Amino acid sequence: MIDEKYIEWMHLAIDGKLSRKDREKLDVYLQSNAEAREFFEQLLRTVEILDHTEEIVPPDDLKQRIMSSIDFSRYAAKEQKASFAERLTEWFYRPQAKLVYAFAAGLLLGLLALSPFWFKYAQPDVTDLSGTIGVLPDNRFRTIEEIPVQTSGLAGTIEIKKYQQFISVNIHIKTINTAQLTIEFDPGLLQWNRFIPQDAEAVNLKYKSNTLTFLLSSSTEMSLFFRQLQPDARLTLRLIGDGNLVVEKTLVIE
Amino acid sequence: MSDREDKELVKRCVKGDQKAFEALVDKYQKTVFNIIYRLIHNYDESEDLTQKVFIKVYENLDAFNSRYKFFSWLYRIAVNESLNHIKAKKRLTPLEEGYAASEKRPDETFNGKEVSERLQNAINQLNANYRTVIILKHFQNCSYSEIADIVDIPEKTVKSRLFTARQLLKDILIKEGITGHD
Numbered sequence: 001m002i003d004e005k006y007i008e009w010m011h012l013a014i015d016g017k018l019s020r021k022d023r024e025k026l027d028v029y030l031q032s033n034a035e036a037r038e039f040f041e042q043l044l045r046t047v048e049i050l051d052h053t054e055e056i057v058p059p060d061d062l063k064q065r066i067m068s069s070i071d072f073s074r075y076a077a078k079e080q081k082a083s084f085a086e087r088l089t090e091w092f093y094r095p096q097a098k099l100v101y102a103f104a105a106g107l108l109l110g111l112l113a114l115s116p117f118w119f120k121y122a123q124p125d126v127t128d129l130s131g132t133i134g135v136l137p138d139n140r141f142r143t144i145e146e147i148p149v150q151t152s153g154l155a156g157t158i159e160i161k162k163y164q165q166f167i168s169v170n171i172h173i174k175t176i177n178t179a180q181l182t183i184e185f186d187p188g189l190l191q192w193n194r195f196i197p198q199d200a201e202a203v204n205l206k207y208k209s210n211t212l213t214f215l216l217s218s219s220t221e222m223s224l225f226f227r228q229l230q231p232d233a234r235l236t237l238r239l240i241g242d243g244n245l246v247v248e249k250t251l252v253i254e
Numbered sequence: 255m256s257d258r259e260d261k262e263l264v265k266r267c268v269k270g271d272q273k274a275f276e277a278l279v280d281k282y283q284k285t286v287f288n289i290i291y292r293l294i295h296n297y298d299e300s301e302d303l304t305q306k307v308f309i310k311v312y313e314n315l316d317a318f319n320s321r322y323k324f325f326s327w328l329y330r331i332a333v334n335e336s337l338n339h340i341k342a343k344k345r346l347t348p349l350e351e352g353y354a355a356s357e358k359r360p361d362e363t364f365n366g367k368e369v370s371e372r373l374q375n376a377i378n379q380l381n382a383n384y385r386t387v388i389i390l391k392h393f394q395n396c397s398y399s400e401i402a403d404i405v406d407i408p409e410k411t412v413k414s415r416l417f418t419a420r421q422l423l424k425d426i427l428i429k430e431g432i433t434g435h436d
Contacts, residue, residue: 011417015391015398045433046424050392053370058287059301066279066308067272074313076270 002036003029010040014047141168147237147249153177154241156220160251167226167235167253174219179241183212183224189233190226228253260324268316279308282325285394286332292389293336294343295378303339307332326403329390333404337382369432376426384419391416 009026012018018026030037059065091097141161149156156173158181167190169183185192187210204215212224226235232252239247260281266274286307291300310331318327377385386405390396401416402409427433 007421008417011413011420014420017398042424042428042433043420046420046427047392049369049373049427049432050388050423053373053393055284055393056288056291056297056300058284058304062283062287062301062304063276063279065301066283066305067276069305069309070275070312072270072272072275075268075316 002033002039006030006033006036007039010036010043014043141166144253145249145251147247149173149239149247151241151244151246154179154239154246158237158239158247160235160253162228162253165228167228167233169224169226169235169237171214171216171220171222171224173216173239175216175241177242179216179239179246181214181216181240182238184236184238185210185212185226186234189228189230190235191229192224192226257323257325261320264315264318264320264324267312275312278311278324282328283308285325286328288393289329289332289389290336292374292377292393293333293382293385294339295374299339303335304332307335310335322403323400326400329394329396330404330406333386333390337386340382372430372432373427376423376430376432379426380419380422383415384422387412387416388419388423 006026006029009018009022013023013026030040141163143159143161144167145160147158147160149158153176154173155175156171158173159168159170161168161170171181173179173181192207192212204217206213214220214222226233231254234250234252236250237247238245260278263274263278267278283304287300287304290303290307291297294300294303307328311328314331318324377388380388387401390401390404396404398409398412398416401412405412407415424433
């Protein structure tokens with residue numbers, strides 16, 4: 001007679017699922033019960049035969065038979081129907097896309113690093129300017145304002161003209177003593193980009209806090225050019241001679 | 255190849271990648287063929303059924319639930335197809351193929367091929383439920399829980415069936431003289 005509990009333990013022991021403690025108890029039981037011992041040995045032999053039985057070798061052409069019997073159009077057709085969004089999403093996760101991301105990030109960083117230089121040259125420090133720059137023919141400009149200058153020490157005119165988005169400030173002034181001209185403007189509305197003559201030192205020109213300052217001496221013939229970025233751009237001119245404010249004029253250019 | 259790799263291949267198959275399915279066939283054709291052969295014990299029919307199983311698997315790949323192991327799902331299809339085949343065959347031939355009893359005595363020795371064949375005859379004497387758990391446990395090394403998933407029964411039932419099946423097989427092997435009393 002074999003206790004059912006020990007029969008179950010025999011199976012668990014064969015499958016490696018019996019605890020060490022219970023295995024020891026099983027061993028003690030088997031030593032004391034010859035019938036149980038014989039039963040266990042027969043079970044072990046059965047399992048040994050099962051576990052050592054060779055695999056059956058399938059026919060050589062089995063794979064070929066399987067593959068030739070499959071209708072592969074089933075999912076191929078489905079693939080073609082994949083939505084644009086699905087294909088786009090899939091593309092974003094491809095390794096090649098990572099290269100594109102890296103390139104774009106590098107480009108952006110490069111632009112950010114260069115941006116201070118960009119703004120510097122977009123609104124240049126005119127004290128560094130010299131040379132000759134071509135100018136649009138004067139006859140295309142229409143006069144917006146002509147300011148006459150006539151004092152005991154100063155004589156001449158300041159003309160403000162416009163052609164398309166270009167504004168020119170033309171200074172024709174003769175002076176006995178040194179005079180100072182300032183032009184104040186909003187760089188968000190007007191971009192100052194060239195002047196004639198091109199030698200900044202010759203006219204003693206300075207640019208600071210959105211204001212251009214010139215020191216005029218004897219005879220000055222000079223043109224300044226702005227590009228108008230927005231309508232209603234404001235431009236303020238002040239001319240000081242012998243310590244007196246000779247001209248102060250604010251223009252709003254449409 | 256891990257289950258994760260299997261699932262990756264399944265995904266590729268569903269996107270129309272034939273090579274991915276070929277890789278799955280390469281990996282599992284021999285196992286599936288063996289499960290089927292051990293269950294139905296007919297070489298030519300095992301070949302046909304293996305082919306049928308893979309067609310079924312391919313056609314249902316888009317319905318495969320990735321919560322389960324791929325091989326569990328594949329083996330379940332193979333087992334079910336085999337059991338259905340056995341049932342259908344029983345209906346056609348009510349008298350099951352007779353088991354040719356060995357004329358050899360228990361003390362005679364058998365070569366490996368003979369033992370394999372006689373073992374298969376012994377397994378055939380078990381009912382389909384017992385046969386299935388024996389095959390999955392001892393020929394495919396499946397754990398109790400994997401067998402439970404494949405056969406879709408509780409793990410406790412797997413153990414109970416397996417233990418009974420082993421004892422029945424032990425008795426048949428003794429009776430047929432493949433293993434003997436000491």
